[in-house]
Amino acid sequence: MGLEVHLQLATISKIFSGSSTTFGGTPNSQACSVDLAMPGTLPVFNELALKFAVMFGLGIDAEINKISVFDRKNYFYPDLPKGYQISQLHHPIIGRGTFELFLGDKTIYQIGITRAHLEEDAGKSVHSHFDKESGIDLNRAGVPLLEIVTDPDFRSTEQVISYLKALHILVTYLGISDGNMAEGSMRCDVNISLREQGTDSFGTRTEIKNINSFRFIERAISFETNRQIDILEDGGEIIQETRLYDSELDETRSMRSKEIANDYRYFPEPDLLPIHITDDYISKIRDSMPELPLAKRSRFLETYDITEYDADVLTSSREIADYYEEVVTTCMNPKLAANWIQTELLAKLNKSEQSISESPVSAKKLGLLLSKIVDETISGKIAKQVFSVIWSTGEDPLLLIEKRNLKQMDDSNEIESIVQKVIDQNADQVKQYLSTDEQKRKKLLGYFVGQVMKSSNGKANPKAVNQILSDKLSEKS
């Protein structure tokens, strides 16, 4: 299998005009004279789209072509107002590169990137409003796309999904796309061809278009693979064609409209000049590139001494990684921060369906809270209570600890008097303790500690409690 991903670049204006790229406006409210292909209008290239494409190229260590050229791809379709799409055929901006995948079994699998080129998106046909007619909304026409084409290197659906997930992480790290599949910011076409076991050559391929979620990708691939197997087993032939995945019927079907012999009559877009990229431009972009996911993962493993699993979770998005690092800087305990972010923060965010950037508890506040565990001002248990409060109120954790007097009791006299009280109130258990074996003693000690903690409202320093209890009980024996 090979993949073509259409990635919507996160520019605020279109690739060749100054209209907004915001998703979901009133139909045709974001289509200016250029997007509508009004007579005499001309394209002018968006500098940020170029920068984003180069960033992607650097991100996968690909060749950046010093000269690249826009071409016209000519065909008639109502969502294509000019009657041609401005794309790149012979001289794409990004040449060969490789993409490394970490699969579940810890193996590294390399996917060859054939090329990536810039092009403009088409508009949208709306079928639901009218009976025998369609409506055309050109708001999306001219939104910048980077089409990323892979070699036919995928051998399983798992590889496809893990590539798409890794690609999603990469592009959001780079900040070049929001990678939102549901809104169509990342769309995927899959080329599938089968290979008979024991042979080297692949059969005829079909292209499945229009897949916009991980779940659908899995289902579309499985449907299409089975369809091809069935045909071949019945002695039939696969026709090279474009098929559309219909998520409602869960099937792929032939796109009749694309079947009429396509002859795109590509030629260099005469309204635009060649793009020249200098070494200086590339090195400036390289210097301003954010750390990439894999580099970050290795660094986390090395500097923070956390598990591979932790590193995977904590680098799964740039926001989580940034959050983590801020917490670590504040509390100075990488492992504690890693545990808390995963077990407390992400779990809670998951429940409330919020992203980390929407977290009610900022990294700074969580860091301060954890720093109070580290310096033994409060116990982990108290910290969880504090976390709950600041989750809903947004209060400052330090002020809260102060205000509610949650500081750990370190004064041994105070603890001693509580311990004494507990011993006095539990004479039976003490007797039992003194007369039993080591195993049962441990259990009873736990019970006494619990009682002391309870009477101190959880504030007593557990280490001190243990020490004092052991001392007192051994005095008795």
Next chain:
Amino acid sequence: MPITPKQIIQISNLARIKIEQDQVNLLTEKIGEIISFIDKLKTIDTNEIEPLFNPLDAIQKLRFDKITEIDESDKFLGIAPSVRKNLFVVPKVID
């Protein structure tokens, strides 16, 4: 003839130009004359020559990523032949 009636029909289909049946032969002849005329170029040796796609010896200029266009859809939709619900209306599009 350098071009056949069948090719003329194919090309007119690609270009979305309708040709009446009785015009095909005449048009084949007319376009054929033009093709014979431009076929002169075939004899010229152009190996090693870089094509000149644009006489302006310059590189592509760039615009900043800035929204410079306001919503003028009322004006644009106002001159369109068929509009409903802010959409350009066409006969049913079949995928």
Next chain:
Amino acid sequence: MEIHSQSIAQLSAGLQRKDFSSEEVTRAFLDRINSLDHLYNAFITVNEEEAMSAATKADQRIASGTNEILTGIPIAHKDIFCSQGVKTSCGSRMLDNFIPPYNSTVIGNFNDSGAIILGKTNMDEFAMGGSTETSYYGPCYNPWNTNKVPGGSSGGSAAAIAASLTPGATGTDTGGSIRQPSSFCGITGLKPTYGRVSRFGMIAFASSLDQGGPMAKTAEDCAILLNVMSGNDPKDSTSADKEVEDFSANLSQKIDGLKIGITFHNDAKNLDSGYQNCLEKALNQLEKLGAKLVEISLPKNSLAVPTYYVIAPAEASSNLSRFDGVRYGYRCDNPENLHDLYTRSRSEGFGDEVKRRILTGTYALSAGYYDQYYGKAQKIRRLIRDEYLSCLKNVDVIAGPTTTGPAFDIGSKNDDSISMYLEDTYTVGANLAGLPAMSIPIGFVNDCPIGMQLIGRDFEESKLLNVAHQFQHATDWHLQFPIKKNNA
């Protein structure tokens, strides 16, 4: 001197001296259009009311002293330049109902300078033609002899100037569409260097060849118009990032020692003897003014016409795809389905010559033919440009005929595409090479005017205008006008 006989420079001076008002000038030209244009069909749209109200505003601006050289001067625009609120048809049924909600940069620049739009001029449909006969609005007639074509595609602009219906106009030139009608109508026209004038809002025919330019009675007026038209436009990626000089500044410079390349002996075999005589006299005149004539040869130019007739239709076939009956322009009645909507709207909306060129261009770009036509033509284009550039290293300007002869009879070339295409023999080279070129009147053959073409180096319009102005200073071919002659 009557208002309509004056040049733009003279009218501008008169407005400044308050000899007359812009309202009077504008009225005078509108009256002439109303009374005479039925003879020429030079205008598709006359913009009477708006022109008069713009004239009133121009007079206020003149009174307040904030006027520029063109403030209050009425001019006409080829109907290929989009004009906000004024129909822009491009000579086609396809755009018969098209009123753009935006201005082309060229018209915007003229409006800002305070120039007044008299109307929009007739042209070959989508600028495809050399006779202004393919217009949906009917042919335009040559004011010198109304049985003759005015040339094209900017025939309406040329005829309107020749008939003194406007003191100046805009045109566009893809393969000679400013220079050839200028020659046929005895006026002065300049195709600037590719990239000098913004193409934004100028309806595209062949993107890598199209260039807007000025047309007027004199080189001096062309310089004034070009000053306003030209300049880098952020809306056009192919507009040159060149500082705009004052094209009027060097007009009166002497041309002693200027080297003029001529291909006279080579061209002579294609020209009739009348044209040859005129050209010889004009070249002698330039020598008298101090120029040195240098024989040069441009053998590759013989490939220019076929090269042009690959590139121009190929680009046109793609540029004209946007006319599909969906967002603006002509739409067929009751389309049965999408395919029917496209094919009928386009077949009913476009005329025969446009359809022929779309088909030729589609063929030249189609699978299996690209390398042999479009790819090849662009390589030959480089050979042609290189040849011009190497000649222009040794000479400042190249001079020769603009056309193969004087204006031909209306209808005489309608059935013969190739002979119509060969009309462009001398002009297409400058388009392929992107070089500036102009045509100036140098005499008459059979009572019809003919022109001389001057081709210059990239962005050296100033030099061409200087040569032309010096020539016009010494001659009076540019001062002869058909109406004046008829009246006399």
